[in-house]
Amino acid sequence: MAEHTQEAAGGGADFDLSQFYEIFFEEAGENLDQMEQMLVGLDLSQADDEALNGIFRCAHSIKGGAATFGFRDVTELTHHMESLLDKLRRHEITPVPQMVDVLLESADASRSLLARHQNGGQGEVPPTAGLVQRIAELAAGNVPAAVAPAPVAAPAPAPAPAPVVAAAPPAEPLPPGVRRLTIHIGPLPQPELADALQDLFRDIPGLGTMTPLESAQTDRRSYDVTTSSSNEDLLDLFVFHVAKELVDIREEAAAPAEDPLAAEEARAAALDQAAAQGRPATPPVAESESYGFFHEPAALAPAAAAPARAAAPAPAAAAGAASQSSLEATSIRVAVSKVDQIINLVGELVITQAMLAQNSRALEPALHQQLFAGLADLDRNTRDLQESVMSIRMIPMSFVFNRFPRMLRDLANKLGKKVDFVTQGEATELDKGLVEKITDPLTHLVRNSCDHGIEMPADRLAAGKPEHGTITLAASHQGGSIVIEVRDDGKGLSREKILSKARERGLNVSDSMPDSEVWQLIFAPGFSTAEVVTDVSGRGVGMDVVKRNIAALGGTVDIDSDFGRGMKVSVRLPLTLAIMDGMSVRVGDEVYILPLSAVVESFQVQDDAVSTVAQGAQLVKVRDEFMPVIELERLFQVPPSVDNGGSGIMVVVESEGSRAALLVSELLGQHQVVVKNLESNYRKVANVSGATILGDGKVALILDIGALVRRTRH
Amino acid sequence: MHSILAVDDSPSMRKMVSFTLTGAGYNVVEAVDGQDAYEKAQTQAIDLVLADQNMPRLDGLGLTRKLRENPKFKTVPILILTTESSDQMKQAGRSAGATGWLVKPFDPVRLIEVIQKVIR
Numbered sequence: 001m002a003e004h005t006q007e008a009a010g011g012g013a014d015f016d017l018s019q020f021y022e023i024f025f026e027e028a029g030e031n032l033d034q035m036e037q038m039l040v041g042l043d044l045s046q047a048d049d050e051a052l053n054g055i056f057r058c059a060h061s062i063k064g065g066a067a068t069f070g071f072r073d074v075t076e077l078t079h080h081m082e083s084l085l086d087k088l089r090r091h092e093i094t095p096v097p098q099m100v101d102v103l104l105e106s107a108d109a110s111r112s113l114l115a116r117h118q119n120g121g122q123g124e125v126p127p128t129a130g131l132v133q134r135i136a137e138l139a140a141g142n143v144p145a146a147v148a149p150a151p152v153a154a155p156a157p158a159p160a161p162a163p164v165v166a167a168a169p170p171a172e173p174l175p176p177g178v179r180r181l182t183i184h185i186g187p188l189p190q191p192e193l194a195d196a197l198q199d200l201f202r203d204i205p206g207l208g209t210m211t212p213l214e215s216a217q218t219d220r221r222s223y224d225v226t227t228s229s230s231n232e233d234l235l236d237l238f239v240f241h242v243a244k245e246l247v248d249i250r251e252e253a254a255a256p257a258e259d260p261l262a263a264e265e266a267r268a269a270a271l272d273q274a275a276a277q278g279r280p281a282t283p284p285v286a287e288s289e290s291y292g293f294f295h296e297p298a299a300l301a302p303a304a305a306a307p308a309r310a311a312a313p314a315p316a317a318a319a320g321a322a323s324q325s326s327l328e329a330t331s332i333r334v335a336v337s338k339v340d341q342i343i344n345l346v347g348e349l350v351i352t353q354a355m356l357a358q359n360s361r362a363l364e365p366a367l368h369q370q371l372f373a374g375l376a377d378l379d380r381n382t383r384d385l386q387e388s389v390m391s392i393r394m395i396p397m398s399f400v401f402n403r404f405p406r407m408l409r410d411l412a413n414k415l416g417k418k419v420d421f422v423t424q425g426e427a428t429e430l431d432k433g434l435v436e437k438i439t440d441p442l443t444h445l446v447r448n449s450c451d452h453g454i455e456m457p458a459d460r461l462a463a464g465k466p467e468h469g470t471i472t473l474a475a476s477h478q479g480g481s482i483v484i485e486v487r488d489d490g491k492g493l494s495r496e497k498i499l500s501k502a503r504e505r506g507l508n509v510s511d512s513m514p515d516s517e518v519w520q521l522i523f524a525p526g527f528s529t530a531e532v533v534t535d536v537s538g539r540g541v542g543m544d545v546v547k548r549n550i551a552a553l554g555g556t557v558d559i560d561s562d563f564g565r566g567m568k569v570s571v572r573l574p575l576t577l578a579i580m581d582g583m584s585v586r587v588g589d590e591v592y593i594l595p596l597s598a599v600v601e602s603f604q605v606q607d608d609a610v611s612t613v614a615q616g617a618q619l620v621k622v623r624d625e626f627m628p629v630i631e632l633e634r635l636f637q638v639p640p641s642v643d644n645g646g647s648g649i650m651v652v653v654e655s656e657g658s659r660a661a662l663l664v665s666e667l668l669g670q671h672q673v674v675v676k677n678l679e680s681n682y683r684k685v686a687n688v689s690g691a692t693i694l695g696d697g698k699v700a701l702i703l704d705i706g707a708l709v710r711r712t713r714h
Numbered sequence: 715m716h717s718i719l720a721v722d723d724s725p726s727m728r729k730m731v732s733f734t735l736t737g738a739g740y741n742v743v744e745a746v747d748g749q750d751a752y753e754k755a756q757t758q759a760i761d762l763v764l765a766d767q768n769m770p771r772l773d774g775l776g777l778t779r780k781l782r783e784n785p786k787f788k789t790v791p792i793l794i795l796t797t798e799s800s801d802q803m804k805q806a807g808r809s810a811g812a813t814g815w816l817v818k819p820f821d822p823v824r825l826i827e828v829i830q831k832v833i834r
Contacts, residue, residue, distance in 0.1 A: 067819035293814035
């Protein structure tokens with residue numbers, strides 16, 4: 001586990017709270033994600049209570065956890081967010097876009113603060129003072145922009161022109177328990193902020209009264225207050241508007257001793273003292289309010305000692321209550337490493353099973369009927385087990401999709417574009433490892449669509465299109481792959497522009513090239529079709545990296561474009577990186593695995609089809625197309641097999657649009673292989689992407705087709 | 715062994731409370747919100763309820779009111795975990811039928827102390 005910052009050393013004497021940090025970080029991250037989603041989806045014109053409560057609860061939860069685990073900066077920032085959200089959900093202020101903005105920015109800042117703690121205090125501290133200030137102003141009903149609607153609550157009345165003279169407070173006797181206070185607040189950069197305190201007294205029943213007094217200094221406010229609340233309670237309320245340090249509370253008349261509330265406080269304090277007896281130090285005054293009882297606990301003890309054991313019959317579980325929390329009640333959180341360990345073990349089991357199956361072939365079925373029945377069961381159970389275990393690692397694409405609404409909102413605002421975002425197939429599942437790796441390339445594609453695809457609103461209207469552009473992100477399963485499409489209804493790719501740009505860059509192109517090949521040109525390094533370089537999509541670095549990253553995951557990218565109507569980028573990925581469909585080939589006495597997805601065709605070599613060109617390189621002619629030949633035997637320095645009489649077999653493979661022919665001795669078959677990482681178990685080997693264990697227990701290397709094809713270009 | 719129903723929608727708080735109380739020799743039943751807690755309380759013997767106030771579906775005071783309707787829970791202590799200790803909160807807690815309150819954040823030692831005052 002990562003080291004954590006010193007200031008986070010919360011907790012009691014014998015308790016190490018740090019063991020809960022990771023779970024808190026994860027939970028806070030989820031809360032921030034959820035808050036962000038709800039904020040982006042919030043309809044300000046008719047914000048519903050449920051949404052506002054939900055957002056409030058996210059901030060509240062983070063604050064509570066951060067306070068418990070001692071992350072003070074996070075506590076403070078989320079406290080301010082919570083205060084603003086609390087006013088919103090109570091309809092004390094009207095939601096305006098600036099609030100969503102500042103809350104989103106604050107969520108970002110909270111994320112950075114949390115990340116810093118998670119990294120043991122490494123990294124920059126994001127500035128939060130400005131955010132806090134903006135939140136406070138918005139919470140006070142001060143909306144900076146002129147267009148903002150007036151807050152629902154009547155603006156705090158300006159200090160009464162003729163306030164009650166300070167020196168002459170009303171003379172009637174106070175009811176028991178009520179104190180008269182003079183409260184001075186300041187210095188304040190914006191003294192109006194303090195006027196919101198009067199609203200508190202107006203809105204909270206039983207809090208008391210607050211009357212403004214004339215103040216000599218313009219940056220200060222003074223009030224005459226009657227209340228039965230304690231100073232701490234008042235400060236807790238005031239802190240929503242002004243910092244505690246700025247509040248000076250002075251008592252004018254002592255509270256009568258015999259009042260029930262004070263008596264209760266005293267009782268709580270007494271209890272507290274009793275609790276403190278076992279401890280060396282008396283708890284500080286502030287702590288005496290950290291808990292309390294409405295009834296004397298001793299009176300409850302006998303009842304508690306005889307607990308109600310009568311268990312009522314379980315009520316039928318409410319059907320359809322599939323809320324987040326009930327989902328949580330029926331799910332468990334497990335570290336990914338534990339799941340991976342199970343996957344590895346199942347991988348071993350699959351290999352053992354294959355080994356048993358292979359060895360049993362030598363046996364006579366009639367004599368070993370029971371053994372064969374058992375092996376058939378083992379085969380079936382192993383496969384089911386493997387599928388179930390793999391499904392644990394699968395997570396829905398919504399995990400990736402959810403980050404886009406916020407990103408697009410910010411991006412569209414920055415570019416002055418209007419973009420609607422549509423997602424389809426969020427429930428489509430993909431291996432967690434792949435999800436993490438596909439996020440960046442997808443982000444790049446979505447940014448490109450917004451930056452280069454979608455036109456400015458005026459241009460769209462001029463072209464007879466709706467003002468709002470639409471970007472669609474769709475995921476679906478197709479066979480053993482997942483296909484993710486990024487579609488937009490923007491201007492599409494211009495064939496002419498791409499071709500002329502390609503010529504400029506000295507690429508070999510012709511006007512008769514089919515569209516599909518023209519579109520692939522944008523994946524060439526340093527190629528950008530955008531006329532204006534923006535700070536959004538950068539300087540043309542991108543599409544080539546996107547393509548390379550996707551290829552590294554065993555995926556492919558295809559583009560379809562209709563000029564003036566929009567474009568579609570389709571990313572096709574295998575469902576998991578842990579299991580692969582492979583073709584096993586023999587080279588000499590060695591067995592290698594080719595990813596089936598890369599294999600195009602295979603054929604028996606005719607001697608005259610192979611021609612040798614400069615530096616001993618060989619080319620084979622396949623249907624009028626010459627392609628480079630890679631002799632695996634020579635490349636991997638495999639000793640020639642004794643029975644290698646034939647001229648061998650060519651397997652045509654494709655990667656990144658280029659093809660090569662691999663010369664092998666024999667095709668052995670197709671099967672699913674469990675991919676073992678070679679780098680983590682041994683070291684990186686050129687032209688090899690991994691290894692697997694075959695049914696007979698031998699290790700076979702999985703070839704890196706991308707690397708092999710690339711070598712032929714040099 | 716006394717059973718405590720620990721109710722909080724935050725997994726980290728739940729885990730922390732559960733770890734602390736288990737370490738102090740209590741049997742802990744966890745619930746993710748008021749509704750979940752109410753359902754669990756019907757089928758299990760509970761000696762004390764420790765409930766967060768702000769939760770989805772059913773909050774701490776809502777849970778308290780609902781539990782108090784059941785004669786079985788008339789006298790079971792219910793402590794509310796809250797971030798504020800204002801008079802308003804106390805008033806609301808008292809009228810809902812809660813036994814007491816504990817302000818968040820609290821440290822584990824304080825939590826055990828408070829619970830030991832209520833069940834011995």
